[in-house]
Amino acid sequence: MARCLYEPFIADVDSPLTPPSATVPTYVRQGTVQFDVGGDVLTLRTPRLEDTESLNFRRISHRNLNGKIIIAGGQSWRKDHLFNFVIESSCDPDFRQNTLTWLTSYAGQVATFTDHWGRQFEGVIRVLSMPIAQRASRIFQIQFDFEGRPV
């Protein structure tokens, strides 16, 4: 097993659990990220830095009287990914207004999100009060949270 490559060792055991994929996923770095609601697409530039992805999986966690942790859950329970992106984009001055219009139109609706590795997620934008700040002439910065599950 290598330390840098995608190479999990999966044993042949009788288990109800689904192991990770044995082969490396074919993800290709994209130049943009996209939100799509019913064919109306919002395209943003790929974040260079400051992107985080949290695994928001549901389970039950508590402690007994001795302080020992006990965890329970089911394989079918919710497994959402939570993204936080900070994107700087060079664009025309209408960008900010168009983005706000798009967000207002589709608030709370299920969107298909294609991230910068080409993975697709279905979910909603969590924070609508996101800042869209102008950093310099024709340079805007946008920050958003998105929660969804892989399609």
Next chain:
Amino acid sequence: MSIVLMAPAELPQTAIVLDNPIFTDEIYLQADVKRRYAEDGTPYSYVRSSEGKVHTLTLRMRIEKRFELEEFIRAYYQERWRYTDFNGDTINCYLQTELPEFRAIRDQIYEIRLDLEE
């Protein structure tokens, strides 16, 4: 040097190898101490502790390994893991981190902090 994560601990189905934690790894005790005073001023201590310790790892990895660890967590989030550290010591533990977060620190380089509780 490397560390190994296996799951489920009782009958491992999947094993992955990761680089050593950056800086150092931390171990801390899991204990809760409360102090209470009776009306006459006598102090009492209530201790709730287990022998289990929490191992905190900060791992840095390339994108391929990040996807492998993500798949591993997805598959075994609710299971007990078997963790072998760089000294060869092995413990059985749960992932205590509730929202494991992959953070991009450089282009295609990610960092994650894992709390593993015995």
